[in-house]
Amino acid sequence: EAGVTQFPSHSVIEKGQTVTLRCDPISGHDNLYWYRRVMGKEIKFLLHFVKESKQDESGMPNNRFLAERTGGTYSTLKVQPAELEDSGVYFCASSTPIAVSGANVLTFGAGSRLTVL
Amino acid sequence: LAKTTQPISMDSYEGQEVNITCSHNNIATNDYITWYQQFPSQGPRFIIQGYKTKVTNEVASLFIPADRKSSTLSLPRVSLSDTAVYYCLVGDTPSNTGKLIFGQGTTLQVKP
Numbered sequence: 001e002a003g004v005t006q007f008p009s010h011s012v013i014e015k016g017q018t019v020t021l022r023c024d025p026i027s028g029h030d031n032l033y034w035y036r037r038v039m040g041k042e043i044k045f046l047l048h049f050v051k052e053s054k055q056d057e058s059g060m061p062n063n064r065f066l067a068e069r070t071g072g073t074y075s076t077l078k079v080q081p082a083e084l085e086d087s088g089v090y091f092c093a094s095s096t097p098i099a100v101s102g103a104n105v106l107t108f109g110a111g112s113r114l115t116v117l
Numbered sequence: 118l119a120k121t122t123q124p125i126s127m128d129s130y131e132g133q134e135v136n137i138t139c140s141h142n143n144i145a146t147n148d149y150i151t152w153y154q155q156f157p158s159q160g161p162r163f164i165i166q167g168y169k170t171k172v173t174n175e176v177a178s179l180f181i182p183a184d185r186k187s188s189t190l191s192l193p194r195v196s197l198s199d200t201a202v203y204y205c206l207v208g209d210t211p212s213n214t215g216k217l218i219f220g221q222g223t224t225l226q227v228k229p
């Protein structure tokens with residue numbers, strides 16, 4: 001099966017511009033997550049969708065970040081306006097409905113590298 | 118979610134067995150232990166998960182002592198392609214929502 005696909009793989013923009021990252025989860029995966037790693041830091045959770053609904057967006061850094069998942073399929077993460085500190089790698093992950101036993105296992109995409117100049 | 122502690126880095130040579138130990142002293146009764154592997158320019162990839170004793174799959178083994186306050190990921194006969202960052206994560210079920218807390222991970226360097 002196809003994995004989690006992210007686009008673009010790398011985006012270079014100037015401070016103040018807008019960037020939209022896209023994630024296509026594995027077909028049939030209701031859960032979709034966004035994570036990011038900024039320079040020198042650990043991978044951090046941003047938010048979690050269950051189908052088209054935001055289940056948990058406690059990790060979103062501020063209101064410059066907007067995530068959507070219309071129709072419960074692919075998701076977009078928009079950063080507007082971008083700041084220097086937004087540079088990093090944004091990972092998308094998906095999973096099947098929460099496991100009855102065992103911890104939930106996520107499949108990650110390769111990430112979208114964002115460079116803000 | 119319980120915090121984990123693991124070595125920042127490890128070196129090994131091809132063909133050797135590598136054991137990476139993770140401490141999770143505050144693990145809760147319902148917590149499972151999950152290991153992910155991450156190659157450069159890729160996202161983390163699930164390796165193995167366990168609750169207690171020993172779990173083995175085609176990639177690795179996971180040893181969990183009775184007190185569950187630590188776990189050891191064992192990679193048999195590593196090759197150069199096993200050079201990666203390995204993350205130990207602890208999360209609970211059934212309330213686990215996929216909100217994973219990553220630490221720094223262990224960077225494993227396999228040398229020829």
